[in-house]
Amino acid sequence: MATPPHDTTAPRPTSRDVARAAGVSQATVSLVLGDKWHGRVAERTAERVRTTARELGYRPNLAARNLRLGRTRTALLVVPALTNEFFARLHTGAARVAARHGFSVVLYPSPDSVGPSGAPTQASRVSDPFDSARAALDGVLASSMASDALATLRGDALPLVMLDSDPADSLGAATVNLDIADGTRQAAEHLLDLGHRDLLHLTADIDSWTFDVRRRTLATTLHGTGARHRTVKADLTVDDARTATEAALTAPGPRPTALICDDDVLAAGACKAARRLGLHVPDDLSITGFDDLTLATAVEPELTTVRLPAEDFGEQAMTTLLDVLAGRTPQPAPLPVQLIVRGSTAQSPAPRR
Helix, strand or coil: CCCCCCCCCCCCCCHHHHHHHHCCCHHHHHHHHCCCCCCCCCHHHHHHHHHHHHHHCCCCCHHHHHHHHCCCCEEEEEECCCCCHHHHHHHHHHHHHHHHCCCEEEEEECCHHHCCCCCCCHHHHHCCCCCCCHHHCCEEEEECCCHHHHHHHHCCCCCEEEECCCHHHCCCCEEECECHHHHHHHHHHHHHHCCCCEEEEEEECCCCHHHHHHHHHHHHHHCCCCCEEEEEEECCCHHHHHHHHHHHHCCCCCCCCEEEECCHHHHHHHHHHHHHCCCCCCCCCEEEEEECCHHHHCCCCCCEEEECCHHHHHHHHHHHHHHHHCCCCCCCCCECCEEECCCCCCCCCCCCC
16 A cells, blocks of 8 residues: 655644643743753753654744844855865765754855965955855854965954964964874874884975974974984975975985875875885885875875874864854864874885995
């Protein structure tokens, strides 16, 4: 026997129906579903209200509520590139938390004129790409952006959470960071434990806080260990990393026994350079990356790299923005990262004679 079609003419459940089924008042339903229950309604009660609303198929009239509250329940997530896997995962985490609170997250690439390299150009000041959208937003999550660019983006009107940014230069906004310094320490100490004392640091040629942290931390970690290291910059592409690595490995003087790379993309380029020079990874040259992208297990040997919890990062970012919108002052601790040891690192080869 066929299942009868859903009766679309049946009256939609109301907040009164939810209140009655959950055994609470309509005011409590309003607080919980409006995400204003913290400190006013017990967490167990709030969960019961949410569960009851889902079971009844209750959907609040968002248009009316937003008009009443003066909010659109929309956040803007600004990232340097839409094609980068890390930022895709970041968006997934942010959107997951946003959906639980009736928010949506709009993903937007940073325009070239307001990217991480510095202040906005005259062109960006004349035609601000966010000007028309600003009134339709409740807040901004901005990743790897320069302070001047952020000021242009939000003006003085929008709540802001800065991601992967210097807390001391945050425009007074909340910041959410990964423990990038600890990740760099883990990678450097791993290579030191394997006996490497001549390292090459392949860093991204990008003027941003996150890459400055990696450079400073590596120098501090190696200080006093007897290890030497040189730093070479490359654009964040496989081809440019390959070219820079080939030049560094064929330069006069002792050849490094290990490369510590600021990104998995740079590490992939370094692996290609080693192969073109007839070097075997890891017997002749150990290589580490950063991020643990899908690329890290696509190369052979698989890449030793620092895993960044990108989805957790996105969840923490959106949670922090919700706290800011609710008038709270969040101070989230940096999210921990983890070194994943794979086949691209090994004991340092014996010194060449």
